[in-house]
Amino acid sequence: MVISTVLSNLLDPFLIFVVFAAALYGLVIGAIPGLTALMASALLVPFIIFMDPIPAVAAIVTASAMAIFAGDIPSALLRMPGTPASAAYTEDAYGLVMRGKAASSLGAGVMASAVGGLFSALVLSLAAPSLASVALSFSSVEYFWLGLMGLSCATLVTSDSLVKGLLSLFFGLALATVGMDPTSGIPRFTFGSVDLLGGFGLIPVLIGFFAISELMRNACIPTETRQKLPPVGPILRVSLRGLWSHRVGVTKGSLIGTVVGILPGAGSDIAAWISYAVARRGSKRGRRMDDDGALERITVASAANNASLGGAYIPATVFGIPGDAISAIVISVMFIKGINPGPTLFMNQPATIYTIFAIFFLANIAMVPLGILMVRAFGAVLRLPPVYITPLILLFCIVGAFSVENTIIAVAMAAIFGVLGWFLAANGIPLAPAILGLILGPLIEQTFMTTMLKAQGDYSVFFDRQIGSWLAYVTIAVWVVVLGSRVIGALRERRAARPGAS
Amino acid sequence: MKLNDAVLGAVFCALGLWIVLYSAGLPKPRHLSYGPGLFPTLMGAGLIVCGGIQTIAGLLRWRSAPIVERPAWLGHRRLILNLAVIPAACLFYYVAADRLGFLFTGLTILVVMLVVGGVAPLRAAIVGLVMIVVVTMIFASILHVPLPWGVLAPISGRFIW
Amino acid sequence: MFITRSLAFGLALSAPVAAMAEVAWPEKPSQLVVIAGAGGGSDYVLRLLAAELEKNAGQPLTIVNQAQGGGVVGMTTYVNSAPDGSTVGQMSPFAQYRMMGQADFTSDSFTPIALVNMDPAAVTVAEGSELTSIGMIADRLKAEPASLRISCGGGCSASWDIPFVSLMLDEGVDVTKLNLIPATGSAAGLQELASGGVDIVLSSLPETDALRDAGMVKNVAVFSAERLERYPDVPTVAAEMGKDVSGGTWRGIAGPAGMEPELVARIEAAVKVAFDSETFQSGMKDRGFGAVWMDAATLAGFMKDHELQTERVIDALNP
Incomplete structure (x- = not known):
């Protein structure tokens, strides 16, 4: 009964048209450096307000899924991650492209994204109501430990110097404290400026650190000596073979992504980072610094990245609790269209909600051909002389920074962080940990402070709750292992280097 | 623009110290003996420790690296201009966009950058104009991003579809 | 008789025309600044209003989310x-x-134009909580003020907790x-309630719909003078406690200080038609948003009251 209604809903030509248009829109916005998945979703709101409920929600679900995947494209081809999530594996993806492995790098991204999305769509359709109640057992204690665990990823994405990675992390965490303190409302580091009261937005900093600083890095290399973008080559065959060979990684990423996505407050950024760290440390294959190791890491993180989106719809549709900014927009679109999230939605309007899940499913299948098409088109555009590309990317960076914050100061911030990022990168300070710090800083600080307020300063509360205490021990173990192995590794290297030096 | 590790470490150390000092002056909320200053203080301390290690490591290798490494592009005027035009364009946008509007500010940025990149001025003007009109149409007219219209504000109603 | 009838007829005929003629705002492309992100409750209410204003006046009224x-x-x-x-914005609790x-900001920083929405604060507890009425909560807090963990459902000293603290x-x-x-x-506050992290959440009633339908939370009182039509089972604080304390969040339109009275009247009339x-x-x-109308003069008085109530509560909290 429900299935036949869902199928007849899906055959609506207008719906098919809307999904297709939203898919292209999401892919284009996501693929342009400076423009982000968040922007793609936010800009859709005024349009879909006037559509019927199902096409409206379908449009935003499709566009955001496509835009999150498409963020991998500039990340691989230009070294400019399109979403905070793709920042985790930019170096791996860009490195592969520059070694002539563009097809495998981008193919792994598109395939893993699609599979991760499909996996989470399956979980979403089968078990949304029962899984959502698990998500509701997480309080600020659990999120605090989850955030701390996420921070340990920073030490993993920096391969050369642990100290420089930590410097970048602390710098990002410190940046996150600028503006109004969310707990007490007291302004910090604002010097009376309203522009600083809002703090440093994640997107303008991301655009500055990665897009503008990369434009600057390229600007001081003479055009003739710049490395040319190698040809992409056929993608589908290579990536299907790669998908099979990395099947363990895809499964791992899909699982991690779905689980992290289900937890409101975590979101796709954290999912990608945690799964990247798991891939990097957790398997022999992912630890290798060759092409295959890089592919494994990209596969795991891309799968997690898109899987978390489906996971995030679980608490969003069942309890109306958003996981990140994008699912918050999806929820409000559902509200606007009268599809009020809640457990009753599954009883009263099952056809509607399962049609939406089915569209999420279809969008992830359509991602493969459309994504490959987009990679081709984008690759062709990038073959134009850089003289024309650079100003256009800069213009997109300006529009992108402005449209997410709607303040002109966001453009100035992107420029300042561009110069800063360029300077830090030239000094061997990795930028990805700073972005991680900016994502996790507010989460960790808020959950710590609210936990302390609730417990009136009693620290034992961090180990009192059942799930919380488990997460606590795992997090502490992860940190001991991570720091221990880095320090031992460094000491061993020094000992090995000493006889030669003296 | 590569600084010696010791100098870079010292810069971070100083930043951390400043953060710690600033945080000490922040008020505390009710019921707790620490407040909005706690987290920045910890981050400042982290910067001091890591910056300190970096400084020491840099001092141990002081002789092997100059205080400031002179980058290759400093010798080429063209490259300096290439580099400087990027942040300058953003700052120009920040200063001028509200008054001139997105269209004219963006046009200026595009044309200047194209000319700096070596495109002939007339060609740069045509290419820049096409680019800015297309971008304005997509983002301001169709997607309704509230980009500033500046001097076009009184007639902007016709351009928002 | 005939005269009154034809007069009434004439009025009825001319009414729509008059309404159309009054809608003289925005007469040029204008902006409405929303002080919340795309997709929240404020964004919804004001986008709904802006769409009507835009349609009636035939000029774009762009929403700017800051x-x-x-x-x-x-x-x-x-x-x-x-x-x-040409630029107006969302008027919501500002005194804090x-x-x-x-x-x-004080109330003199703005030119009030109109209020279109008011949502009273509500007190929500977890299903199965021993606190089943606002009276029990008050008694408990009288005996041990620190014994309950109360989530402000947002920042504290803001829309939801000020009426609650005022009552206490x-x-x-x-x-x-x-x-x-x-x-x-x-x-986030309701998530804490469901996970056992807090004992009470203060928020609006519609925000608790999903969790209440799931049988996980229960509304014990609402800070309004009368029961809400949509939530007939939720008792009011006025009835339970015998004290007329109301409050919550509200949304309206205001402009910068110093707008001409004639302009304010014009915008107010246009907003009224949209409302x-x-x-x-x-x-x-x-x-489930409450559509409540206040004209410019009433809103001005209301803003003054809001300042006084906020001041009283914040002073009491931070002696």
């Missing part, structure tokens, strides 16, 4: 713009910003000891 700094950034933007009616040192002040609770816990929003429209009224009802 949620940074808890709304201070957005308010600053429109307070500092030219008072010519000055008292917390975040901004220096009247009841003689030592409010300086209350354990008020800020949250990133109502959804009365079928689309706006049904859109508000669908999502």
Whole structure:
């Protein structure tokens, strides 16, 4: 009964048209450096307000899924991650492209994204109501430990110097404290400026650190000596073979992504980072610094990245609790269209909600051909002389920074962080940990402070709750292992280097 | 623009110290003996420790690296201009966009950058104009991003579809 | 008889025409600054209103979302713009910003235009909680003020907790000891309630719909004079406690200080037409938002009262 209604809903030509248009829109916005998945979703709101409920929600679900995947494209081809999530594996993806492995790098991204999305769509359709109640057992204690665990990823994405990675992390965490303190409302580091009261937005900093600083890095290399973008080559065959060979990684990423996505407050950024760290440390294959190791890491993180989106719809549709900014927009679109999230939605309007899940499913299948098409088109555009590309990317960076914050100061911030990022990168300070710090800083600080307020300063509360205490021990173990192995590794290297030096 | 590790470490150390000092002056909320200053203080301390290690490591290798490494592009005027035009364009946008509007500010940025990149001025003007009109149409007219219209504000109603 | 009838007829005929002629705003492309992100409750209410205004006047009214700094950034933007009616903004609780040192707005910083929405605060507990009425909560807090963890459903000293603290002040609770816990929003506060992290959440009623339908939370009282049509089972604080304390959040339109009275009247009239429209009224009802009208003069008085209530509560909390 429900299935036949869902199928007849899906055959609506207008719906098919809307999904297709939203898919292209999401892919284009996501693929342009400076423009982000968040922007793609936010800009859709005024349009879909006037559509019927199902096409409206379908449009935003499709566009955001496509835009999150498409963020991998500039990340691989230009070294400019399109979403905070793709920042985790930019170096791996860009490195592969520059070694002539563009097809495998981008193919792994598109395939893993699609599979991760499909996996989470399956979980979403089968078990949304029962899984959502698990998500509701997480309080600020659990999120605090989850955030701390996420921070340990920073030490993993920096391969050369642990100290420089930590410097970048602390710098990002410190940046996150600028503006109004969310707990007490007291302004910090604002010097009376309203522009600083809002703090440093994640997107303008991301655009500055990665897009503008990369434009600057390229600007001081003479055009003739710049490395040319190698040809992409056929993608589908290579990536299907790669998908099979990395099947363990895809499964791992899909699982991690779905689980992290289900937890409101975590979101796709954290999912990608945690799964990247798991891939990097957790398997022999992912630890290798060759092409295959890089592919494994990209596969795991891309799968997690898109899987978390489906996971995030679980608490969003069942309890109306958003996981990140994008699912918050999806929820409000559902509200606007009268599809009020809640457990009753599954009883009263099952056809509607399962049609939406089915569209999420279809969008992830359509991602493969459309994504490959987009990679081709984008690759062709990038073959134009850089003289024309650079100003256009800069213009997109300006529009992108402005449209997410709607303040002109966001453009100035992107420029300042561009110069800063360029300077830090030239000094061997990795930028990805700073972005991680900016994502996790507010989460960790808020959950710590609210936990302390609730417990009136009693620290034992961090180990009192059942799930919380488990997460606590795992997090502490992860940190001991991570720091221990880095320090031992460094000491061993020094000992090995000493006889030669003296 | 590569600084010696010791100098870079010292810069971070100083930043951390400043953060710690600033945080000490922040008020505390009710019921707790620490407040909005706690987290920045910890981050400042982290910067001091890591910056300190970096400084020491840099001092141990002081002789092997100059205080400031002179980058290759400093010798080429063209490259300096290439580099400087990027942040300058953003700052120009920040200063001028509200008054001139997105269209004219963006046009200026595009044309200047194209000319700096070596495109002939007339060609740069045509290419820049096409680019800015297309971008304005997509983002301001169709997607309704509230980009500033500046001097076009009184007639902007016709351009928002 | 004949005269009155024809007069009535004539009036009825001319009414729509008059309404159309009155809709003289926005007469040029204008902006409405929303002090919340795309997709929240404020965004919804004001987009609904803006769509009507735009349609009636035939000029674009662009929504600009500036949620940074808890709304201070957005308010600053429109307070500092030219008072010519081309930039107006969302009017919502503002007095706390000055008292917390975040901004220096007073009611004189704005030109009030109209209020379109009011949602009373509600007290929600977990299903199965021993606290089943607002009276029990008050008694408990009177005996041990710090014994309950109360989520403000957003920042503290704001829309939801001010009426609650105001009531507790009247009841003689030592409010300086209350354990008020800020949250990133109502959804986060309700999540804490469901996970056992807090005992009480203060928020609006529609925000609790999903969890109440799931049987996980229960509304014990609402801060309004009468029961809400949509929630007939939720008792009012007035009836339970015998004290007329009401409050919550509200949304309206204001401009920078110094707007011409004639301009204000014109915008107010245009907003009134949009407010009365079928689309706006049904859109508000669908999502459980309270459509409440206040004209410019009433809103001005209301803003003064808001300042006084906020001042009283914040002073009591921070002696």
